[in-house]
Amino acid sequence: MTSIKNMRLVIKIILLSLIITISSVLISIGLTTKFAKQTIQNETEKNVLNISRTVARIPSIVDAFETEDPASIIQPIVENIRKAAENVEFIVVTNLEGIRYSHPNPFRIGSRFVGGDEEGVLLEGKEYISMGEGTLGLSTRAFTPIYNSQNQRIGMVSVGILNQQIYEQNAQLNNYIHLAIFLGVLFGFLCSILLARSIKYSLMGLEPSEIAKLFKERNAILETVKEGIIAIDANGSITLINSSAKKTLAFPENDTVGKSIEKIIPYTDMIKVLESCRPIYDEDRKIHGINVMMNIVPILDNDNPIGAIASFRDKSEITALAEELTGFKMLVDSLRANTHEFMNKLHVILGLIQLKDYKEAEKYIINLTTSHQEIISFMVKNIKDTSVAALLLGKYSSAKELGIDMNIHSSSYLEKLPSHIPSSLMVTIIGNLLENSFDAVKDQSEKKQVDCLIKEKKNQIIISIKDNGYGIDSLHKNFIFQKGYTTKKDGRGVGLYLVKQNVDSLEGSIHFKAQRSKGTHIVIKIPRTR
Template identity: 30%
Template sequence: MRFTRQVLLLQIGVVALVVGLGVALVSWLLRSTLTEQYGLRALAIAKSVAADPVVVEGAAARRQGGALEERVQAVTKGNDALFVVITDDHEIRLAHPTPSEVGRKVSTPAEALSGQDVVSAVQSGTLGLSVRSKTPIWQGKRVVGEVSVGFEVATLTGDFNRLLVITLGFAAGALLLGAGASALLNRRLRRVTHGLEPHELTELLYEREAVLHGISEGVLAVDGAQRVSVRNGEAERLLGIDLPVGARVEELELSPRVRKAVEEGQPVDNLLAVAGNRVLVMNSRAVRRDDRALGTVLTFRDRTDLDTLSRELDGIRSLSDGLRAQRHEFANRLHTLSGLLQLGHHAEAEEYLQTLTETASARSLPLGGEAVADPYLQALLVAKSEQALEKGVELKLADDSFVRGSVTDPVAAGTVIGNLVDNALHAARMGPRRPATVEVGLFADGPALHVSVVDSGLGVPAPVRLNLFDEGVSTKLAPGHGLGLALARQAARARGGDVWLADPGGDSSGALFVAKLPDLLVEAAS
């Protein structure tokens, strides 16, 4: 049997049980109340008879029949009672609806002769079962007899049955109403659960937990009200923030691209986003059911390692291109030297060889000479110099650069300096000024490293200056850019520093970017 049907039958059973108990309780109360009412009515009649002077005098004189019998017959007929009986103080009937019973002892205990009223006693006498009340007949302070008045139980039962039929009608209506409400609730339950059984819902819960926490991708789902409804631990790890269920999106520290994807709810495929020091590949889908928007689901993949490998591959490719160019240049020089020797121009060959030696010695010195002592920074500057030479741009180190310490975090330094220099090389190469130049300044302030990069390009356009460091914002026309500056700022801020645009540039010079990296240097060993 389906769970919803079990619930329906259980609810109807509970309603029927409650209604049945209610009817039983009401029936008992009705019976008790009617008995009490008939008893009080009988007591009132008995007291009125006991107060009659004729009855008091007749009871005191123990006079049977006569005036007492007339009183009994009149009262019995006038009140539709079963009987009105008068006895003396020895329990002998003085008046009775049946004349043959006069002079005999009463068939039920004469409790009222003790001076107390008896109310609503259900007793069986000569006239059958009845509800009776008894009261003493007082003559002064002496009890001279009692008056007993009774109503037939059948009369009480008739009134009870009429009231019980009305009660049963209301009970049937309540039962039908409860059954109808249970049916509606059952239908609502089926609609809310889409007809799924409890064990199926449990299996779905287990499957959802297994899928959410068993995959290597981050999953974040928000409902139509922009609240977090589902997320897994991988999403929190990749985004670097807590994602409590029920939190609103605007309360979370999400990057602009992620926030925009959530708020707009438009499909997104393989969009790059920056979260902390990570580069994420994001996909977004809007979820709908029966033309109803349920929210948005986003998935994240970590591309940091892949991006690092890509950068290393670009560095190796740049190095190989530089080596290839040097090989061609070296071959050309050897051919020139060989031609001079074959033609017998030994003096010219010697002079040419001396010139090549001096040039090679000059080029073997690192960029900046002894101003930058850290080997990693020297290697980075040399690699960028080769890259600049290939692009037709002159890379220079500022005259006042001075760094004597050693770098403790080459990755952060490479991310910040490399991205700033790459953007500057592109701006200088695309700019109209010639010669195209890029000047890098490196300054040590205790353990902090200050970096400045200025190029000879046209500067940063005004429309993008305010959000230049947001992922996806770039002055380059080709797609796939807009992450370098965002990564550089994230890397600097992770160390307590920052990267900012000090001068957007203009007609006289290009843009100037400045970075501060605290606690990046340690004092070089002497």
């Protein structure tokens, strides 16, 4: 048999609801039944007592005691009253000796009252209610003394209702109670099924053990990932924050859950995302003096915002990783381009040797070695940042491969970059500008020319990229730096957007001149100090 612990949630909810419903119904019905039966008994006693009082005060009945045959007067009056009264089984009038003057069975008139509980009214003149066994059976009856006009006791009235009638009323009440119990339990059962389904639906069909497992897995994931994670509810209060977020942002408070996000971390745009339901990706933010890269997405329930969650990482870590990856990428690109270029040149040399034109082959090799050595020496001497130097070498080789004359201006010079200017940003800026220029000139039928100048002054770094490509139409000039905007058939509109974003983050400026079919000239100025 399946244990309660392993029982499905729906079954548990139904059983628990049924137990609560049945218990509540039984307790309620039990108390109500007891009260109802007591009420029936009290109303019965009150009814017979009122009738006995009424009969005892009827003048014609009182006067009949003075006649020779009281029964002939009393019996008709009393029987009419008995028949008119509901559920009254008998009304008996006797003298002080207990001799009957009325009875539902006329043959018992003149005989003595039976029951043994009449002494209190006959001997002492008390008015009371008792239960006794009479000629008609066990009954609940009221006794009231009869007084004449001189206030002398002359007899008594006994009004009774057979207990069998009370039992029948209680039996009828029990039938209603049983029906009420059945309907109550049935209604509780149906409601428990609806409740179980509703709870199951709200829990996405998961069992408690599965929810507990997911909760543990979630906590393990949150504490394992290096990204900081913060979640808020619909009111902007923090509901979750992992240890990476606390460590990265160096929170002064030990407990931040339940506090307003605006008080703990202002200017994160989490409230903005919550209200607009529009996510934010890869945005630079400065929190507690730390530059972070942040993503914020809304949490929706049937298209209704119920919260927002932000993930972020220290930008210095991302920058360091990006610089390392950029260096490798530039090296690989440079080696690939050089390999392809040298393969072509080796084919030329091989052809000259096969033609036995050894002098021309020697001359070609010397010129080739000298040219390559010059560009490498120039880079080593003038461009001190290795990532930027690797990028330029790689792009120079790619240009050669594409038949583009890439001219790196002889006055180009770049010292090691300041600490606030990551190499990865410079590589992104220069690389995207050169790539755009290559795309602009690669389909030119005439000479393909790209000029590059990177110059360092006392207060700023200048990057100048000029090409003789197809230029930029005046209609597009205001949109080229917008994300997703492109005039290329296979473009994604990301390159110049990244350039603009990185230049803005370095507090630099962009100036460009472009004319259709006459080329483009872009100049970027980046301050050496903030």
